[in-house]
Amino acid sequence: MKARVGLYSVGLNTYWGQFPDLEKRIKGYNAFIAEKTAGFDAEVYNFGLVDSVEKAKACGEYFNAKNVDIIFVHCATYATSAAIVPVHRICKAKTILLNLQPCRRVNYEKTTTGEWLAHCNACVVPEICNAFNRCGIGYEVVSGLLGLTETPAVSLTDERTADDPEAIRVWKEVKEWIAAAGAARTLQNTRFGFLGNTYSGMLDMYSDFTMLTGQSGIHVEVLEMCDLKSAYDKVTDEDVKEHRKKMDELFQISGDSAADPLAKKPTEEQMDWSARISAAQHKLVEKFDLGGLAYYYHGMDDSEYEQLQKGFIVGFSLLTANGVPCAGEGDLKTAVAMKICDTLGVGGSFCEIVTTDYDDGTILLGHDGPFHVKIADGKPILREMGLYHGKRGAGISVEAKVRTGDVTNLGLTQTGDGKLKLIISEGLATGGTIMQIGNTQTPVKFSVDPDTYMEKWFKEAPTHHFAMSVGRNASLFEKVAKLLDIPYVIL
Numbered sequence: 001m002k003a004r005v006g007l008y009s010v011g012l013n014t015y016w017g018q019f020p021d022l023e024k025r026i027k028g029y030n031a032f033i034a035e036k037t038a039g040f041d042a043e044v045y046n047f048g049l050v051d052s053v054e055k056a057k058a059c060g061e062y063f064n065a066k067n068v069d070i071i072f073v074h075c076a077t078y079a080t081s082a083a084i085v086p087v088h089r090i091c092k093a094k095t096i097l098l099n100l101q102p103c104r105r106v107n108y109e110k111t112t113t114g115e116w117l118a119h120c121n122a123c124v125v126p127e128i129c130n131a132f133n134r135c136g137i138g139y140e141v142v143s144g145l146l147g148l149t150e151t152p153a154v155s156l157t158d159e160r161t162a163d164d165p166e167a168i169r170v171w172k173e174v175k176e177w178i179a180a181a182g183a184a185r186t187l188q189n190t191r192f193g194f195l196g197n198t199y200s201g202m203l204d205m206y207s208d209f210t211m212l213t214g215q216s217g218i219h220v221e222v223l224e225m226c227d228l229k230s231a232y233d234k235v236t237d238e239d240v241k242e243h244r245k246k247m248d249e250l251f252q253i254s255g256d257s258a259a260d261p262l263a264k265k266p267t268e269e270q271m272d273w274s275a276r277i278s279a280a281q282h283k284l285v286e287k288f289d290l291g292g293l294a295y296y297y298h299g300m301d302d303s304e305y306e307q308l309q310k311g312f313i314v315g316f317s318l319l320t321a322n323g324v325p326c327a328g329e330g331d332l333k334t335a336v337a338m339k340i341c342d343t344l345g346v347g348g349s350f351c352e353i354v355t356t357d358y359d360d361g362t363i364l365l366g367h368d369g370p371f372h373v374k375i376a377d378g379k380p381i382l383r384e385m386g387l388y389h390g391k392r393g394a395g396i397s398v399e400a401k402v403r404t405g406d407v408t409n410l411g412l413t414q415t416g417d418g419k420l421k422l423i424i425s426e427g428l429a430t431g432g433t434i435m436q437i438g439n440t441q442t443p444v445k446f447s448v449d450p451d452t453y454m455e456k457w458f459k460e461a462p463t464h465h466f467a468m469s470v471g472r473n474a475s476l477f478e479k480v481a482k483l484l485d486i487p488y489v490i491l
Contacts, residue, residue: 001189003181005042006068006093007034008059010079010124013051019114021154023049026076026118028152029102033074036147036171040178049076056083060090069181070483071095072174073128075121081131088137094483095132096177099125099143100170107157115156140482142177144170173475180479183343186291187484188217190339193290195223196297196309198330204463205331207414215420216336216484221288225297225305231287232280232308239279240272246318247275252379254399266384266396274382274396277311278318285324292325292339294332313369313397314382320349321373327465328369333420337412337467338372340480346469347375349402351409353464354441356450360432363450365409365468366440369398375470377403377431383438397438404431407444408473411466415487422481422488423460424474425453442468456491 009030016023027049034046045066047059063071071093073084088095099122106119125141132139147167151159161167198205209220254265266274285293295316299306316326325338327350334350341348349372354364371380380400411423425446432443446453474490481488 001182001186003042003070003178003185004066004068005037005044005178005181006047006063006066006071006091007037007044007074008047008050008071008087009033009074009076010084011049011051011077012079015077015117016051019117022077022114022117025152025154029076029146030074032146032148033072033098037072037174037178040175042178042182050087051079051083053083053086056086057090060087063087063091063093068093069185070177072098074098074100075124075128077117077120078124081127084128085131085135085137088132089135094181095137095139097125097128097139097141098174099141100146101144102146102148102155102159102161103157104145104161104164105157110156112156118155142170142173147171176476176479179344180476180483183340183480184217184483186343187336187339190291191219191221191289192332192335192339193221193223193285193288193293193295194330194332195228195293195295196225196330199296200298202329202464204413205329205333207333208418211414211418212332212336212420215486218336220332221290223284223288225299225308227288228280228284228308229304231283232277234283235276235279240275243278243282243315243318244272244275247271247278247314247382250318250321250373250379251314251382251398254381254383266382270384270396271382274311274314277308278315280308281312281315281319285319290324292335293319294327294330294335296328296330311396317370317373317380317398320370325372326370328367329465331463331465333412333414333463334465334467337410337422340477341410341467341469342372344469344473344476346408346471346473347372347402348410348467348469349375349440351440351442351466351468353454354439357432357443358450360430360443360445361449362430362432362443362445363453364434364441364443366401366442367465368439371398371400371440373400375402376400380440398440399434399436399438400440401431401434402429402442402468402470404429405470406472407442408469408471408477409466410469410473410477411462413460413462415461420486421460422477422486423457423462423466423491424477424488425457425491426472426474453491460489460491
C-alpha cells in the first residue's frame with residue numbers, strides 16, 4: 001500500500017510584510033518537496049505554509065482527516081515553536097524534521113537579511129526539538145541540501161545542488177522513510193492466516209495473537225485444515241494444469257541426489273499432486289483475503305489432512321513469490337518479518353542457521369521451505385524428499401540459495417516482557433557451494449568471524465527463524481521499527 005504523507009513548511013508570519021519575496025520563495029521550496037516526495041510512490045497531502053497557531057491547528061486536523069502515516073516538517077526558515085506543536089498534538093503521526101538548506105553557502109558579499117532568512121532553516125530546528133521533547137512528541141531529523149535543479153530567480157546564490165552528495169543522501173533518507181511508512185501501513189492492513197498449529201515444543205515460536213495485533217496492527221485469521229480441504233475439493237483439472245505450468249516455469253526438476261538417499265527426482269504423479277495442493281492453497285488465500293500465512297500440521301499417519309500437508313512447500317513458495325509470504329512451523333512472527341521485506345521489494349525468504357563453514361568463514365542460512373523464488377540464484381530445484389526431517393510425512397521440497405551479493409537478515413522476536421523486537425544484520429551472500437539435500441541454503445559472510453557473529457545474534461534472544469532479504473537494508477528496516485514503535489537492534 002502507498003504511504004500517506006503529510007507535508008508542511010514552517011515560517012513566521014511577521015516576516016512576510018517585512019520581506020515581500022520570502023513567503024513566495026518558501027512556498028516554491030515547499031512545492032518542490034511535495035513533487036519530489038510524490039515521486040517516491042506516495043500519496044502526498046501538502047498543507048503548505050504554517051505560520052500561526054491557527055494554521056497549525058487546521059493543519060493537524062487536515063492530516064487527521066487524510067489519515068497520514070508520516071509527517072514531513074520542512075524547516076524553511078525561523079518560526080516559533082508555538083505555531084508548530086499544535087499540528088502534532090492533534091495528529092499523532094510519526095514526524096520527520098527536514099533541515100534542508102537550499103545552497104551550499106550564501107553569497108557573503110551580497111546577502112541581505114531577507115536572503116539570509118531563506119537559508120536559515122537550521123536555526124528553528126533546536127527550538128522545535130526542545131518543544132517536542134518537553135511535549136512528549138517523538139521526532140527524527142534529516143539534514144542536508146534541498147537538491148534543487150534550478151536556482152530561483154530571486155536568489156543571490158547558486159542553489160543547484162541536486163547532484164551534491166548532501167542532497168543525494170537526504171532524498172535517499174526521505175525515500176526510505178516513505179517506503180517504511182508504506183510497509184507499516186501495509187502490515188496494519190494485512191490479514192495473516194494461521195493454518196494448523198505451531199510445531200510442538202518450539203517455545204520460541206509461541207506468541208499471543210492479541211499481542212501481535214496490538215504491536216504490529218496485523219489481523220490473525222485462525223484457519224483449520226478443513227478450510228484447506230474445502231478449497232482442495234474445489235480444485236479442477238484446469239487448476240492443476242495452471243499450477244503445474246507455474247512450477248515448470250519457476251523451478252528446475254532435480255535428478256536423484258548423489259549424496260542424500262532421501263532426496264530423489266520427483267515423479268510426475270508427485271508433481272501433479274503438489275500442483276493440486278498449490279491450487280488449493282491459492283484458493284484458501286483468496287477466500288480469506290490473506291496477505292501472509294504461517295502454517296504447520298501434525299496429524300495421524302496417513303490421515304487425509306496429513307496427506308494434504310505433504311504438498312505444502314511448493315505451493316507456499318509460489319505464494320511467497322506472489323506477495324503472500326508463508327512461514328513454516330507455525331512461525332507467525334517470521335511471517336510478519338517476511339511481509340515487511342516483501343512489501344519493501346527486497347524478498348524475505350524463510351531461514352534458520354543450517355551449518356557453519358569455518359574454512360570459508362561463512363554461515364549457511366536456509367530451511368526446508370518455503371523459499372522466495374524472486375531472489376533466487378538461478379532456478380530453484382525441486383526434490384522429492386523421502387522423509388521430512390523432524391516432521392511427519394514426505395513430499396517435494398525446494399533446494400535453492402539467495403543470489404550472490406549484499407543481504408540483510410530481519411528477525412522478529414518476542415522479549416520476556418512480551419514486547420516484539422526486530423533484530424537486523426547485514427552480510428554478503430558469497431555464492432558458495434551448498435548441500436544437495438532439498439533444503440534452501442545460502443552461505444553468508446558477515447563483518448566478523450562466524451563465532452563472533454553468532455554470539456552477538458544469540459545474545460539478542462532471537463527466535464531460530466528469520467527472513468533473509470537482498471540488499472543492504474538495515475537503515476530501511478530501522479525506519480520500519482521506529483514507525484511501528486517496535487524496539488530493534490542492528491548487529
